[in-house]
Amino acid sequence: MFPERFSNLPAYAFPRLRALLDVHAPGGAVRHMSIGEPKHAFPGWITDTIANHAHEFGKYPPNEGTPELRAAIRDWVYRRYDVMLDPDTQVMALNGSREGLYNAGMALIPEAKNGQRPIVLMPNPFYQVYMISAISVGAEPRFVPATAETGHLPDFASVGPEVLDRTAAVYICSPANPQGVMADESYWRNLLALAEKHDFQIMADECYAEIYRDTPPVGALQVAKDMGIDPERVVSFHSLSKRSNLPGLRSGFVAGGPETIARMRQLRAYAGAPLPLPIQRASEKLWAEETHVTENRALYRAKYEMADELLGHVPGYLSPQAGMFLWLPVPDGEAATLHLWQQTGVRVLPGAYLSKDVAGANPGHGYIRVAMVAPYDETREGLTLIRDTLYR
Numbered sequence: 001m002f003p004e005r006f007s008n009l010p011a012y013a014f015p016r017l018r019a020l021l022d023v024h025a026p027g028g029a030v031r032h033m034s035i036g037e038p039k040h041a042f043p044g045w046i047t048d049t050i051a052n053h054a055h056e057f058g059k060y061p062p063n064e065g066t067p068e069l070r071a072a073i074r075d076w077v078y079r080r081y082d083v084m085l086d087p088d089t090q091v092m093a094l095n096g097s098r099e100g101l102y103n104a105g106m107a108l109i110p111e112a113k114n115g116q117r118p119i120v121l122m123p124n125p126f127y128q129v130y131m132i133s134a135i136s137v138g139a140e141p142r143f144v145p146a147t148a149e150t151g152h153l154p155d156f157a158s159v160g161p162e163v164l165d166r167t168a169a170v171y172i173c174s175p176a177n178p179q180g181v182m183a184d185e186s187y188w189r190n191l192l193a194l195a196e197k198h199d200f201q202i203m204a205d206e207c208y209a210e211i212y213r214d215t216p217p218v219g220a221l222q223v224a225k226d227m228g229i230d231p232e233r234v235v236s237f238h239s240l241s242k243r244s245n246l247p248g249l250r251s252g253f254v255a256g257g258p259e260t261i262a263r264m265r266q267l268r269a270y271a272g273a274p275l276p277l278p279i280q281r282a283s284e285k286l287w288a289e290e291t292h293v294t295e296n297r298a299l300y301r302a303k304y305e306m307a308d309e310l311l312g313h314v315p316g317y318l319s320p321q322a323g324m325f326l327w328l329p330v331p332d333g334e335a336a337t338l339h340l341w342q343q344t345g346v347r348v349l350p351g352a353y354l355s356k357d358v359a360g361a362n363p364g365h366g367y368i369r370v371a372m373v374a375p376y377d378e379t380r381e382g383l384t385l386i387r388d389t390l391y392r
Contacts (some may be wrong), residue, residue, distance in 0.1 A: 005135050010126060013353040020338060026345035028191040031374075031382045034349040036177070037326050038245040039373045040299055043292045046246070047284045052369035056277035064265050065093025065253070073253050078207075081222040089258040090231070091279040092265055093251070093283070097207045097239040098129050100254040100264070101171070104203055104235055105133030107267040108169045110262060111384040113200075123154040125178055125354040125364045127205065128253050139168060143356045151325075152179035152318065153187060157194055164198040168263055175217055178369040179327045180320030182212070188223035195233050201260070204236045206254070210243040210293050210320035211300050221255060222226045232257030242324065243293055244286045251275055251283040259358055300324065305370045305381050312381045316392050326370040327351070328386070334369045336390055340368075344385040 011019075017034060038104040039049040064070070070087035078084050085091055093190035105381040109118055119133035124143035142163065144154035156170055172191065174183035177323075183191075195202050204220035224234045239252035254264060268274075275283070286292075307326055308319050333350035340346050348371075351364030370386065372379050 021341045027343040028345035030345045033216045034347045036371050040245045042245040050278045052218040053278040053281040059276045061274040069280045069284045072284045076287040081219040083221045097237040097252040102133045107263040109137045113168045119166045120169045122171040152181045167200045171203045175208040175322030178325045180323040182217040185218045202234045207239040207322040
């Protein structure tokens with residue numbers, strides 16, 4: 001009755017977490033540090049913008065985004081990456097980056113690559129939508145370790161030329177969720193050269209690109225432009241959820257070559273839900289305004305430093321370069337998560353829930369992911385409990 005390709009999917013991370021924890025009483029006041037839902041204040045003027053345009057809820061919005069929104073995105077990409085895009089052919093608004101990451105597979109992955117079933121490569125650990133997008137179009141997801149041994153970024157060249165020749169797309173997240181590392185220019189250059197040699201597209205999930213410690217992450221579009229790479233080679237995804245602390249706004253964008261965006265627009269015309277016009281008006285202003293982003297980044301920088309202070313002594317501790325998570329080493333992530341919950345009420349996520357078992361091993365087994373999204377004092381209390389419970 002149901003498609004066979006969906007019959008053996010693992011449960012999504014958060015239902016698994018509820019099944020693990022909710023049958024046990026918390027050992028203290030509940031502190032949610034499992035999900036990356038930003039808790040910093042969003043700009044207050046956003047509510048006024050939405051209210052001022054509330055009458056536009058009575059209109060059908062354009063699928064691809066208003067000309068004004070696409071122009072604001074073009075201007076931001078130019079300021080941030082020194083890349084000039086055509087807003088009419090190279091940009092499309094999204095209901096958050098997850099929609100685009102999924103639909104990119106639907107629109108762009110071919111039915112066959114070099115006469116065989118196509119492969120989609122992705123890091124392990126990974127954001128589950130990458131896998132589901134591949135499976136939905138009948139492609140084979142392949143999981144490439146992103147571990148301490150590889151600098152917590154996947155070494156896609158390690159899969160070998162026979163796999164790369166079947167590869168239609170590569171998903172890569174930078175800054176990485178959950179590890180908080182950034183792909184540097186050399187990494188992007190190597191990956192782009194690999195994509196050129198073996199003819200696949202790079203799906204660059206850059207939704208955390210505006211949350212970093214000191215140096216802004218290099219962007220995939222930026223390096224591709226500098227290398228003179230075909231614009232169709234890179235598809236870049238961004239979101240206001242993290243940049244502007246507005247996960248409920250469900251607003252982001254995808255940028256890429258004209259043919260890529262045309263294919264994604266065609267799919268969206270049939271199967272997508274455009275952003276309501278008041279949300280698009282608010283998004284225009286958010287992409288154009290940087291003060292709130294700078295302030296938000298300073299809040300995260302203070303929490304990075306606090307995490308280093310509290311947990312820097314832990315063997316294998318990974319000081320985050322960017323993003324909103326800690327990737328903390330433990331003997332067994334699931335056991336540590338349960339123990340922490342029962343002892344303190346702090347709720348984190350086992351690393352194995354973000355990873356795939358490959359050849360009997362799971363690269364997330366020995367980790368927990370901790371979201372540092374709450375205000376400073378709440379985060380400090382939670383991290384202190386984690387330190388005193390798991391690392392003393």
